[in-house]
Amino acid sequence: MKYVGLMDCNNFFVSCERLFRPDLQNKPTLVLSSNDGCVVARSQEIKDMGIPMGVPYFKVKDIIKDSKTAVFSSNFSLYRDLSARVYDSLSEQVPTVEQYSIDESFFYLNADSNTDVEREALSIKNKIERQTGIPVSIGVASNKTLAKLASKFAKKDKGVFVLDTEKLQKLALEVPLYDIWGIGINLNKSLQSNNIANVADYLALDVAVVRKLYGVVGERLWLELSGKLINKVCRKKTIKQSITHSRSFNKAIFTKSVIEDALSYHTRMAAEDLRSVNLVATGVKIFIMPSRHGDYVLQGLSANIIFDTPTDDTFAMLDNINKVLNGIYKASVPYKKAGITLFGLIDKSSLQNKLFNNTVDKNILLNTLDNLNKKFGKDFIKIGDRQKSKMWQTKADKLSPAYTTRWSDIPIVSA
Ligand SMILES: [Mg+2]
Missing domain, CATH: 3.30.1490.100 (DNA polymerase, Y-family, little finger domain)
Known part of the structure; x- marks a missing residue:
């Protein structure tokens, strides 16, 4: 049987920082956006403190101070490099990998049963972690939409979760549609106005009705939620x-x-x-x-x-x-x-x-x-005036070293 997997690096930017700072394991850690403006990555401890994604740094400065949180400016060359290593490790293990974002990739898995595919996914996860040091979760299902959903459950479970039709039926009432990959704002609004709030509501509709109300996008989504493979996994550079x-x-x-x-x-x-x-x-x-x-x-x-x-x-x-x-x-x-x-x-x-x-x-x-x-014609209307008066420096006060891309920053284990 053909399965689709989604590999997702856990708290990716934070995990990259921790890789070279093992002392921060299990300690609250977060990464800021450019100019140290907003929180863009949070360790589990930070999530548990109720600090939301994207919150401006100044708003949480006090809580962060009290909890002795480690704070980093974003170090993109480090993240990009580690992202490539994770991708390489996955590509060595399975034939078709589609990198979907800096910390997520889809791939195909072949196995005879759910038990086999779970064992396979677990072995892939372990190998990636051994080779790269970055913790990952893997969601497995019959297509991308469900694999993406499965990866959310994987994070709360043992890091791997196989979402089959039986499990989905049990969970369908609890999964709100805005948790589903590919539901954009317009579709979500339109669904809500028709009192369709969760996956079960959506699947209860007749597919012909879905097509009429929500077009091809809605229909493809319905088909994937009901287990069909519509959206193929394509090799990386798509x-x-x-x-x-x-x-x-x-x-x-x-x-x-x-x-x-x-x-x-x-x-x-x-x-x-x-x-x-x-x-x-x-x-x-x-x-x-x-x-x-x-x-x-x-x-x-x-x-x-x-x-x-x-x-x-x-x-x-x-x-x-x-x-x-x-x-x-x-x-x-x-x-x-x-x-x-x-x-x-x-x-x-x-x-x-x-x-x-x-x-x-x-x-x-x-x-x-x-x-x-x-x-x-090109550039007929221009956006953005020059802002000559804005004279202030970029802030990246808390930037970690370029551990993997600059010789002088390579960490020394013992000297
Ligand atoms: Mg992630």
């Missing part, structure tokens, strides 16, 4: 890993406002690309490079920004980028090239719909802009 926009200047540039202009341009272009494929970015890397000749070759700099929530919003990106540029720009350097890379791309529709509750209007605005630009 989801773009990143989108880069950059260009060399035709002469050396010293002026910051010009570089800001270039970066805003590249951001607008990249964000438009991102929206056209219905993805959102976890973060953005900006880079400014000096001429390859001369004494400035080593002064090219880049900075990573992790967004408070994954986004495709040009406004939010520009706001972050302008803040960070101040931290890496040097007035004495002749710059030859500038650009940005949006990374950590994930499917927009699969983001928790709650995140988009107050961005619906902005989505309409951005879509309108994209359409106008398509109609009247």
Whole structure:
């Protein structure tokens, strides 16, 4: 029998930090977004304290102090590197892996029974943990939608959970539809207005009715919830890993406002690309490079920004980028090239719909802009003015070392 697995790294950013700080095992630990603005990853202890995802850091500073919580700025090169190791370990063990986000991958499993597939998943989990040091959970079911749901149960169980039709029938009344992967805000609203709140309610509908009310998306979802394999697992690169926009200047540039202009341009272009494929970015890397000749070759700099929530919003990106540029720009350097890379791309529709509750209007605005630009030519309407007066440095006070990507930061076990 063919099964679909979803491997999900537990509290991924926190686990990456703990890997090199074993003293933090079982101690409250959290990771902040760029500029140390919001909480973007929480250890179980933090979750148990009731600190929500995405809360601004200043709001919880006192609780954090009292509980002696370890706090980290996001260290994206570390997370990316460990993410690749986890992916490699999984790929060595199963033939088809689809990396879905920085800490999640879908894959196929073949087994004769639920007991066998559970044993297999457990062995995969153990091997990944042994090889990488990152704790993972694996949800197994007959398709992606159910595997995603199974992975939630896996976290509360022994790290592996096989969700078959029998178990689903028992759980269907307890699982609210907003917990289901792929239910976007519009579908959720429409379901609620028809008093369809949980999986059991939804499955009780006739599939023809579902198609009529909720279209193809609703029908595919219904079919997957009832156990059919609709959404295939595709090998890795089906989801773009990143989108880069950059260009060399035709002469050396010293002026910051010009570089800001270039970066805003590249951001607008990249964000438009991102929206056209219905993805959102976890973060953005900006880079400014000096001429390859001369004494400035080593002064090219880049900075990573992790967004408070994954986004495709040009406004939010520009706001972050302008803040960070101040931290890496040097007035004495002749710059030859500038650009940005949006990374950590994930499917927009699969983001928790709650995140988009107050961005619906902005989505309409951005879509309108994209359409106008398509109609009247690239970059016809520009978003984002230069913000020359905003002179403040990026904060990453609590950044951990680049343990795995910089020689000087490699941890010393004994010396
Ligand atoms: Mg995770």
